[in-house]
Amino acid sequence: MNDETNHDAQKQVDEMDAVQANRPTVATVATENSIEPDHPVVLSMRNLSVYYGTFRAVRDVDMDIRENEITAMIGPSGCGKSTVLRSINRMNDLIPTARVEGDLRFHGLDLYDSKVDPVEVRRRIGMVFQKPNPFPKSIYDNITYGPRIAGTPKENFDEIVETSLKRAALWDEVKDRLSESALGMSGGQQQRLCIARAIATNPDVLLMDEPCSALDPIATGMIEDLMQEIKSNYTIVIVTHNMQQAARVSDRTAFFTAQIDSENDRRTGLLVEFDRTEKIFSNPADERTENYVTGRFG
Amino acid sequence: MAVATPTTVRDTASIAESLRRKRDVKGVAFQAMMFLSLVITLGVLVVLLFTVISDGWPVLSQRLGGFLTSTLRPDAVDAGVVQGLKGTFYLCAIVAIVAFPLGIAAAIYMEEYAPQNWLTSFIQLNIRNLAGVPSVVYGILGLTIFVKGWGISSITGGSSPLAGGLTLSALVLPVVIITAQEAIRATPQALREAGFGVGATKWEVIKDHILPYAAPGILTGTLLSIARAAGEAAPLLLIGTISGIITRSAPWYDVTQVQDRFTAMPTLITSWAVQPDTGFSVENAAAAIVILIFFVILLNSAAIMLRNRFESKRSG
Numbered sequence: 239m240n241d242e243t244n245h246d247a248q249k250q251v252d253e254m255d256a257v258q259a260n261r262p263t264v265a266t267v268a269t270e271n272s273i274e275p276d277h278p279v280v281l282s283m284r285n286l287s288v289y290y291g292t293f294r295a296v297r298d299v300d301m302d303i304r305e306n307e308i309t310a311m312i313g314p315s316g317c318g319k320s321t322v323l324r325s326i327n328r329m330n331d332l333i334p335t336a337r338v339e340g341d342l343r344f345h346g347l348d349l350y351d352s353k354v355d356p357v358e359v360r361r362r363i364g365m366v367f368q369k370p371n372p373f374p375k376s377i378y379d380n381i382t383y384g385p386r387i388a389g390t391p392k393e394n395f396d397e398i399v400e401t402s403l404k405r406a407a408l409w410d411e412v413k414d415r416l417s418e419s420a421l422g423m424s425g426g427q428q429q430r431l432c433i434a435r436a437i438a439t440n441p442d443v444l445l446m447d448e449p450c451s452a453l454d455p456i457a458t459g460m461i462e463d464l465m466q467e468i469k470s471n472y473t474i475v476i477v478t479h480n481m482q483q484a485a486r487v488s489d490r491t492a493f494f495t496a497q498i499d500s501e502n503d504r505r506t507g508l509l510v511e512f513d514r515t516e517k518i519f520s521n522p523a524d525e526r527t528e529n530y531v532t533g534r535f536g
Numbered sequence: 537m538a539v540a541t542p543t544t545v546r547d548t549a550s551i552a553e554s555l556r557r558k559r560d561v562k563g564v565a566f567q568a569m570m571f572l573s574l575v576i577t578l579g580v581l582v583v584l585l586f587t588v589i590s591d592g593w594p595v596l597s598q599r600l601g602g603f604l605t606s607t608l609r610p611d612a613v614d615a616g617v618v619q620g621l622k623g624t625f626y627l628c629a630i631v632a633i634v635a636f637p638l639g640i641a642a643a644i645y646m647e648e649y650a651p652q653n654w655l656t657s658f659i660q661l662n663i664r665n666l667a668g669v670p671s672v673v674y675g676i677l678g679l680t681i682f683v684k685g686w687g688i689s690s691i692t693g694g695s696s697p698l699a700g701g702l703t704l705s706a707l708v709l710p711v712v713i714i715t716a717q718e719a720i721r722a723t724p725q726a727l728r729e730a731g732f733g734v735g736a737t738k739w740e741v742i743k744d745h746i747l748p749y750a751a752p753g754i755l756t757g758t759l760l761s762i763a764r765a766a767g768e769a770a771p772l773l774l775i776g777t778i779s780g781i782i783t784r785s786a787p788w789y790d791v792t793q794v795q796d797r798f799t800a801m802p803t804l805i806t807s808w809a810v811q812p813d814t815g816f817s818v819e820n821a822a823a824a825i826v827i828l829i830f831f832v833i834l835l836n837s838a839a840i841m842l843r844n845r846f847e848s849k850r851s852g
Contacts, residue, residue, distance in 0.1 A: 327733075329729065329732065329733070332728070332729070332732060334651075334652065357735055357736070357737050358735070360732060360733060360734070360735045361734075361735035364733065364734070365729075365733040367726065367729060367730070367733070369726060371724075371726035371727060371729065371730040372730070373727070373730060373731075373745065374727075374748075374749070383731075383734060383736075383744070384734035384735060384736075387734075387735065387736050387737075387740050387744075388735060432730075435730075435734060436733065436734065438734075439734055439735055
């Protein structure tokens with residue numbers, strides 16, 4: 239390379255830096271990625287088991303869920319992924335016989351400590367469900383319900399509605415009909431409204447339980463784009479049956495499977511492997527994971 | 537080619553035969569039976585309405601205003617139903633005030649709070665049994681507790697609209713509880729989860745989501761049970777409504793009359809119907825029946841209208 243070309247290239251980079259003052263150049267991103275430390279852990283699970291009565295639905299879950307990442311849980315039906323997800327925001331408390339054993343910590347605090355109020359947990363850890371389930375109220379009221387019961391002053395409602403809907407990529411579609419019933423929207427819009435409703439209470443974590451299973455590919459694509467958009471503000475955990483979806487959207491993937499319990503002949507779910515998504519899909523450590531992601535079973 | 541043609545023709549014929557519409561004798565017979573049942577049911581109703589309207593026609597056509605406003609009198613041509621209407625009005629009001637909140641609260645407890653154990657199942661079973669107890673039995677209960685009960689009789693004033701209303705409340709409570717329970721149970725799990733998911737407490741989920749969703753069902757059940765309470769005669773006869781003359785005739789708005797002696801439409805009709813004078817037993821009784829039926833139809837229509845309004849609100 240001669241000096242002049244080199245010089246020109248350097249000049250160009252300097253100019254770009256001047257224009258995009260705070261943006262790191264491509265080169266610095268690459269170096270940062272290779273030495274980038276892991277994001278801080280938001281949720282940690284150690285030896286987590288969930289029981290329904292005496293039946294152990296899922297056992298031995300060890301996972302660290304990290305801030306501003308999307309963590310996917312995949313696996314065949316009945317492997318306990320939704321059960322684990324629902325134990326994170328204590329939604330399983332609604333089932334009288336459900337019981338959690340082991341350690342589940344949120345920013346280091348035991349979520350199942352007797353001093354912890356599950357209602358407060360659900361405010362910090364929001365949830366989006368399999369089927370869109372808006373309240374039979376107006377779009378506006380759907381979003382303000384969470385803040386209202388949390389005691390947020392009414393003056394902030396307009397702003398909360400706008401911010402939440404913008405984050406959920408729904409604002410432009412509904413800004414002129416906020417007072418109309420949410421039930422008049424399409425399925426994809428309803429699900430984005432549910433996401434907006436979940437982020438309106440300003441949670442740290444967003445749990446998504448197969449959020450696209452009732453949606454068509456276009457609406458699914460919108461939700462996936464939206465997840466990428468908002469992950470810088472939230473930590474997302476998603477359960478999905480769709481392996482391509484996990485591969486597309488997530489940073490880390492947990493593979494669960496079900497095993498027949500020798501004690502009682504019932505299926506118990508367990509965590510097989512948890513790693514960076516690229517690794518799970520390209521070079522999994524466990525044979526069962528490989529069989530599943532290559533489509534040989536499940 | 538010559539061989540192919542006849543084959544095709546024969547096949548077509550057999551296909552046509554298999555496709556031919558056959559006479560569904562059993563189906564037609566069944567449909568006819570169903571229709572006949574409908575005709576019989578409606579026919580009975582029409583005959584009934586026709587009979588009472590024609591029997592009561594002299595009263596309804598010539599002195600309806602006087603009939604509605606005058607009191608119980610010894611002469612059939614002067615007698616009216618105003619005291620019966622007042623009594624029935626107060627009975628229904630008391631049932632609405634007592635049975636609805638109690639019944640709905642009990643239903644919420646049974647559905648949302650009660651632990652799932654043998655005691656809850658036992659209570660549930662007994663609520664269902666109570667709904668099937670004959671109304672006369674409730675009359676005996678009312679007589680013992682609300683009319684003669686120690687301490688209670690001084691509040692109800694003995695055989696009063698208050699005692700009657702409480703008795704009828706006990707009568708309709710099981711039905712109110714069961715219909716409200718069913719309406720609450722029909723609330724989708726997804727709606728509850730949505731509420732809990734954004735950090736609502738159990739009470740907030742019940743108040744903001746379950747009750748509004750269940751309201752049409754609860755309302756229909758409760759209004760229909762008021763209509764039932766309005767038509768009950770047996771328990772009122774047992775607690776001792778008046779069939780003769782009521783001396784005091786307080787105006788409609790005078791609430792103190794809930795502790796007075798009283799009569800109600802069903803008991804008034806019963807007592808008139810057994811009089812020897814056909815002016816009472818035919819004309820007046822029939823006219824009073826028409827008025828009571830009109831009252832009940834009005835209540836049922838209100839129930840249907842309210843339900844439709846709530847339901848259209850619910851489905852956006």
